Amino acid sequence: AQRVTQPEKLLSVFKGAPVELKCNYSYSGSPELFWYVQYSRQRLQLLLRHISRESIKGFTADLNKGETSFHLKKPFAQEEDSAMYYCALSGRTGGFKTIFGAGTRLFVKA
Amino acid sequence: GAGVSQSPSNKVTEKGKDVELRCDPISGHTALYWYRQSLGQGLEFLIYFQGNSAPDKSGLPSDRFSAERTGGSVSTLTIQRTQQEDSAVYLCASSPWGTSHNEQFFGPGTRLTVL
Numbered sequence: 001a002q003r004v005t006q007p008e009k010l011l012s013v014f015k016g017a018p019v020e021l022k023c024n025y026s027y028s029g030s031p032e033l034f035w036y037v038q039y040s041r042q043r044l045q046l047l048l049r050h051i052s053r054e055s056i057k058g059f060t061a062d063l064n065k066g067e068t069s070f071h072l073k074k075p076f077a078q079e080e081d082s083a084m085y086y087c088a089l090s091g092r093t094g095g096f097k098t099i100f101g102a103g104t105r106l107f108v109k110a
Numbered sequence: 111g112a113g114v115s116q117s118p119s120n121k122v123t124e125k126g127k128d129v130e131l132r133c134d135p136i137s138g139h140t141a142l143y144w145y146r147q148s149l150g151q152g153l154e155f156l157i158y159f160q161g162n163s164a165p166d167k168s169g170l171p172s173d174r175f176s177a178e179r180t181g182g183s184v185s186t187l188t189i190q191r192t193q194q195e196d197s198a199v200y201l202c203a204s205s206p207w208g209t210s211h212n213e214q215f216f217g218p219g220t221r222l223t224v225l
Contacts, residue, residue: 006152043113044153044201044216086152097166098143098214102152 006101021072023087033070114217135204
């Protein structure tokens, strides 16, 4: 079964501290992995996707197929990073249906 | 141009009534998705359109839920005989081609409250 697990509902860190939002997945085949973010009073939007191997707003995520993980990391958290983060996967096995995790709320304290 | 729009933004209805939720995707986007976001839950996939056809309806929770898309553009999600457990935010998203690695662009959502 296709599944995305985000074990932390809430993550609270101090400004300047490193942050890691965990994401594990279950998928038969080669998935595409994404991180979406929803800032307060804004729409859900794409943060980054593994296929692009990019760093957005200082965030990176590496796909680890052995551990079936796609953790989101940033070395120095900023207050403006406070938001809801969703890990998601898609791929041919699911007919391109996108499965989202339950989300992690990140709170960066001053 | 404009992003994905949804209407109404809020809908309060009585149990047992039917409701229609509308989504206007970004012009030219062939793929359209409906999701449900319940309090404390993630995004639950409901249905996906490629053009006017729905290759995947597996997420519709019951036969009270249906969706259609006309002209490869506007989509309507209909919930018949609403129940209190249908209360949620219903999100619509569109993407250019519907392949797995395309970014989805989300609308602001419709908050449905069933009394």
